[in-house]
Amino acid sequence: QQQVKQSPQSLIVQKGGIPIINCAYENTAFDYFPWYQQFPGKGPALLIAIRPDVSEKKEGRFTISFNKSAKQFSLHIMDSQPGDSATYFCAASNRRGGSQGNLIFGKGTKLSVKP
Amino acid sequence: DSGVTQTPKHLITATGQRVTLRCSPRSGDLSVYWYQQSLDQGLQFLIQYYNGEERAKGNILERFSAQQFPDLHSELNLSSLELGDSALYFCASSVDGFQETQYFGPGTRLLVL
Numbered sequence: 001q002q003q004v005k006q007s008p009q010s011l012i013v014q015k016g017g018i019p020i021i022n023c024a025y026e027n028t029a030f031d032y033f034p035w036y037q038q039f040p041g042k043g044p045a046l047l048i049a050i051r052p053d054v055s056e057k058k059e060g061r062f063t064i065s066f067n068k069s070a071k072q073f074s075l076h077i078m079d080s081q082p083g084d085s086a087t088y089f090c091a092a093s094n095r096r097g098g099s100q101g102n103l104i105f106g107k108g109t110k111l112s113v114k115p
Numbered sequence: 116d117s118g119v120t121q122t123p124k125h126l127i128t129a130t131g132q133r134v135t136l137r138c139s140p141r142s143g144d145l146s147v148y149w150y151q152q153s154l155d156q157g158l159q160f161l162i163q164y165y166n167g168e169e170r171a172k173g174n175i176l177e178r179f180s181a182q183q184f185p186d187l188h189s190e191l192n193l194s195s196l197e198l199g200d201s202a203l204y205f206c207a208s209s210v211d212g213f214q215e216t217q218y219f220g221p222g223t224r225l226l227v228l
Contacts, residue, residue: 034216043117043205043219044158045218046218108157
């Protein structure tokens with residue numbers, strides 16, 4: 001129940017395309033859903049995050065869609081660029097979980113944007 | 116640059132040895148987290164410290180231990196190393212103990228031969 005399932009494992013799109021990465025969870029106590037971006041040789045960096053009281057959040061070209069009833073959330077990258085090529089991780093946590101509220105990460109999606 | 120520093124960047128050692136990884140959090144952040152990243156397991160949470168005290172524990176082996184010092188830097192000690200401990204070890208920090216908005220360091224790549 002603590003898992004976050006992420007798909008696809010890898011994704012190749014053309015420049016300008018809209019890659020979509022999906023995540024699903026089981027634990028209904030999760031109340032914070034961030035996405036991290038990781039370039040080779042670097043640590044993950046927080047990209048965008050959403051709470052379950054909203055269904056969508058946009059920051060620049062990045063959008064999170066959240067479906068509370070389906071327990072799913074996804075990341076859309078508008079007008080993707082070769083510089084967006086990286087590994088993307090979704091995560092979830094329960095802010096009220098106290099000592100059990102650590103971030104649970106998906107396995108990651110390796111995105112490649114072709115010029 | 117996240118403001119979190121980790122040393123060393125690379126570490127090569129032999130099975131059975133003991134190593135110490137060091138992390139300095141961002142200025143003002145009280146909480147430090149340690150993660151292990153391997154190809155097959157992804158990012159696994161190991162342990163969290165908040166203002167010097169252990170706050171949360173994840174999939175940390177008994178051979179591993181950590182601590183956070185009064186100046187808030189943290190060290191992760193890995194002992195009796197095995198080949199399977201080869202991985203990237205990340206430290207992250209956050210302002211408070213609620214584990215949101217974590218800023219990750221550049222990581223330490225550990226290779227156990």
